[in-house]
Every structure is written in structure tokens, then in C-alpha cells.
Amino acid sequence: ADLTASFHDHTFQTPLMNASGVYCYTTEELDNLLASKAGTLVTKSATINYRAGNPEPRYRNLALGSINSMGLPNEGLAYYLDYVLKKQADPTVPTLFLSVAGISMAEDLDMLSTIDQSDFNGLTELNLSCPNVPGKPQVAYDFEATEKMLAAAFERFHKPLGVKLPPYFDLTQFDIVAQILNQYPLAYINTINSIGNGLYIDVDSETVAIKPKGGFGGLGGAYVLPTALANVHAFRQRLNPEIAIIGTGGIENGADVFAHLLAGADLVQVGTQLMKDGPDVFTRLAAELADIMNAKGYHKLADFKGKLKTL
Numbered sequence: 001a002d003l004t005a006s007f008h009d010h011t012f013q014t015p016l017m018n019a020s021g022v023y024c025y026t027t028e029e030l031d032n033l034l035a036s037k038a039g040t041l042v043t044k045s046a047t048i049n050y051r052a053g054n055p056e057p058r059y060r061n062l063a064l065g066s067i068n069s070m071g072l073p074n075e076g077l078a079y080y081l082d083y084v085l086k087k088q089a090d091p092t093v094p095t096l097f098l099s100v101a102g103i104s105m106a107e108d109l110d111m112l113s114t115i116d117q118s119d120f121n122g123l124t125e126l127n128l129s130c131p132n133v134p135g136k137p138q139v140a141y142d143f144e145a146t147e148k149m150l151a152a153a154f155e156r157f158h159k160p161l162g163v164k165l166p167p168y169f170d171l172t173q174f175d176i177v178a179q180i181l182n183q184y185p186l187a188y189i190n191t192i193n194s195i196g197n198g199l200y201i202d203v204d205s206e207t208v209a210i211k212p213k214g215g216f217g218g219l220g221g222a223y224v225l226p227t228a229l230a231n232v233h234a235f236r237q238r239l240n241p242e243i244a245i246i247g248t249g250g251i252e253n254g255a256d257v258f259a260h261l262l263a264g265a266d267l268v269q270v271g272t273q274l275m276k277d278g279p280d281v282f283t284r285l286a287a288e289l290a291d292i293m294n295a296k297g298y299h300k301l302a303d304f305k306g307k308l309k310t311l
């Protein structure tokens, strides 16, 4: 089976990559991703300046996934922009993704301007869905703010741009959000971000799992797979075909990757399972996906991508 993934005019060795925020905070982690079977990588969502983030413990692996309230810790935009600019000079390195998540629309726009004026030749991911900055509502749950943000972004940003979206749970929300997104020349959407503000309770200790926000945090892992698949498929059914889709959420094995691609994803991102297994997870996921494709007689991703059947 050929796992080569095409994404606009870019080609990747596999459709697999990390989810922003996981294993992408330091240049060492990013280099380890490049050395793995991941097709490419995305950097931790950046703010203009360094952020320490929320007090720890702020991430916990759980039997059925994970919970996190990191609070947007990052080294600042320059750190990640320097990294991708240096790496893109190397012809053996695939096209890279750079993620930004400003605390305000003004900060987002400043960062987009900085990137636009740079020689960055990869794709930029505007994170509209961080659930863990206290007092900062998720932009993407405010449809008016989303529209304002996209209009302002495309006024000043001329490189390929994608948006990271939170999960939606209502079919009319898919209609409304898709109608907004279709008005803009987006390269892609990335769906889903963590399911915001879950609460894990440890019965033995009668305590929550993480310190910030009284234990409330974004859910990842197996908990979120059906929601992730629904969002990938709902947007595939509604978005202009020129807007590609990165499927994120709940991938533990090759079958989960296959399901995301069947639902309409062009690339898939792995968060919780990457946190649990490290970059070797991409070797296992690639092998498991290839085995499934071979068993089904599929030779390349296009043979089944987006071809989910209904009853």
C-alpha cells in the first residue's frame, strides 16, 4: 500500500502528523518528529511572547484518553518561526505547519502579519479553539467573532492559512460554521480540538486529575473519536472542495486513521496517543494502516478517502 498523502501542492510520506500542543514544544521534540514516520509536523500554538502556562499538574493520561489544561505554554512565535525557516532550507524536510493562538484578535493579527512578511513557505494554522486560557472564550464558539477574525486575517495574510476548530455538536452549527468558512480562501480546516472542559474524577482519592480550573480540561483520546469523525465528515459534506480537512481526535490505531480518511480527512493528527507512545507511534500507525489497505485491496489513499458509505 502507498501511504503517500497529497495536500494542495504538497506531498507527504504518510498522512500522519502530530496534533499541535503534543510533542512540539521544543526544537528537540520537533526534530524527533521529523526523524519519525510522521509525514510532517505542526508547532505548539504560539503567542507573540513566551508563556509559562497554567500550574501543574496540567496534563494527565487516562485509560480512555487524556485531559489537559496547559494554558497555552509556549516559547513565543519567534522561536517557532525561526525553527521552520531554518528547516525549510533543507530539501529533505517536508512542508511544515506553524500554529498560532493569540490571546486576542489583535495578537493573532500581529502574528499573522509577522509570518506574512517572513519567507515561511509552509502552512499556518490559526487556532480558534483553545479551551484553557481562563477568561478567554473560544473564538470558534462565537460565530460573529469568527467571521470578523477571518475577514481581518485574509486582509493581511497571503500565505496558505488553515483554522483549528473546536468540536461542534449540533447539525445547524455545522451549517452555520461551514457557511462562514466557505466565504474565505482557506487552505484547510483542522477538526477537532479537544472536547473542552471535561472533568475527570479519581474516585479513590475523591480528587480531580489536574490543578488548573478546578480540574476542568480538554478531553482527548478514545473519548473523542466519534465526535471527531462526525466533525470531519460533516464539514467534508459542507465545505468547498478546495478547503482540505485535517482530521484530529481519538486516533489510537490504524483503523482509527482509516476511519478519519474514510470520513473525508486528507491528513490526520495524533495527540494523546503520541503523548503516550512517543514518535514511534507513527511507525505503528503507518504499518497498521498499510495492513488494512492491503487487506481491503486499496493501493493508495485516494482509493477510499472520503468514501464513507451510509446505510
Ligand SMILES: C=Cc1c(C(=O)O)[nH]c(=O)[nH]c1=O
Binding pocket: 021, 045, 068, 069, 070, 071, 072, 073, 101, 127, 129, 130, 131, 132, 133, 193, 194, 218
Ligand atoms: C492552544 C491551546 C490549547 C491547549 C492548551 O494550551 O491548554 N489545550 C488544548 O487541548 N487545545 C488548545 O488549543
